[in-house]
Amino acid sequence: MTVHHHCRVCGYDWGEPPWGITGETPNFEICPVCEVEAGYEDHSPESTRAYRASWLARGAPWADAEVPHDGLTTEERLRHVPAGFE
Ligand SMILES: [Zn+2]
Numbered sequence: 001m002t003v004h005h006h007c008r009v010c011g012y013d014w015g016e017p018p019w020g021i022t023g024e025t026p027n028f029e030i031c032p033v034c035e036v037e038a039g040y041e042d043h044s045p046e047s048t049r050a051y052r053a054s055w056l057a058r059g060a061p062w063a064d065a066e067v068p069h070d071g072l073t074t075e076e077r078l079r080h081v082p083a084g085f086e
Helices: 045-057 074-078
Strands: none
């Protein structure tokens, strides 16, 4: 099975799977880009899309200035959203 290292909301590469290697054990960490808490707002495709819509409506800000930018545009990053959560 595919292990997803990317944020379900924004597609950021966490460097580790936010939902674990089985996709069923969220680490409850906060995405440095969209600030979703893995296991909370992204628990279903519907909740993920709703959270993404509100993040995009705020201008899709990069939340954590301490984390180096990945060099992608929001649009490029969103292409990495795991299948089923687009
Ligand atoms: Zn994110």
